[in-house]
Amino acid sequence: MHIAQSPETKAIFLDKDGTLIRDVPYNADPSLVVFEAGVFDGLRTLQSEGYKLAIISNQPGLAMGKFTIGDFERLVEFFHKIFQENGLELAGFYFCPHAPPSSCECRKPKSGMLVQAAGDLHIDLKQSWMIGDILNDVEAGNLAGCRTVLIDNGNETEWLTGPFRNPDFTARNFLEAANYISTQKVLTDARTETE
Template identity: 40%
Template sequence: MIQPGAILLDRDGTIIVERDYLRDPTLVELEASAVEGLRKLTSAGWRLVVLTNQSGVARGYFDRQLVDTINAVVHKKLEQHGICVSGWFVCPHGQSDGCACRKPMPGLAVEASVMLGIDLKASWMIGDKVSDIALAQAIEGRAILVRTGHATTMDENAAHACNAWVADNLDEAAEIVLSNTVGRSSSLR
């Protein structure tokens, strides 16, 4: 059964190993638990959608074409494990640009919702930064902070304050989603 919402995923530090402004597609490496977790979610009928801030474009570190190339490499690596991502949505702006698409602003999620017919309130955002958790709040969805990327103790405290879960990795995050698809359970946070 296809779920009305989607699993909205951060890319760097969540699906792939954080490389701080990844500029080399040959360095793309899936997080250790990514395949297991994403398989569980797709098997349960969840669509996967990637929402990624790529301020390296605005900073001149790389261009949008490189971002798209790296996304294609990640997509192919996931497909090799039978995992399909329904959409890739990128914010190329910097923090000071004032755009509506840079997480925690809801622009990327709204764009995904319109293009893919996603119920954002029935969706989960999984990422390694407070901006990912804040995006979930902005769309009235649920959130999980994963400890695989940039997450710090301060981020974990902020996640708890926002009524979000904290998981060690995507596999554990998938278990949280699957255990909480109807209502919330504070026992898992």
């Protein structure tokens, strides 16, 4: 018996700390969460164009004992609720619980979380984007086969180069990143119509 597979779709993979929200180290307290300006407007634009939204986040605080899995699960519930309140659907929240150094395949800059999300959510990685505030996010996205946007907001301090650490675009903030991706969709659609 053949079980029909859901058609593949595209996604925006989102780093959490420093990209969607202000970076508060090892935080799992919803009361300390402050979303960056323009995030919800940008996410609504991307969702309206057919992108699923999934968070991809390193959470070494779990392995380091900074907070419990129960604390973190409450934070994940908070994100789902806030997205819903802003007219958004959070398709998935993927996190790596390991602290560096780690040989795991999930911790960014490795691509394990994106590959898992793609399988779970039937995502075509080649049609998808990773948005993050450091080059480890960019590398994870590029390794997975996505296109990538770096938000250059001062959080990347090392600027280590490498073959997978070049973003397709560098934005000043989240809204600029979303608008760029939207423009690329328009360009892709126009190119398809003329072929």
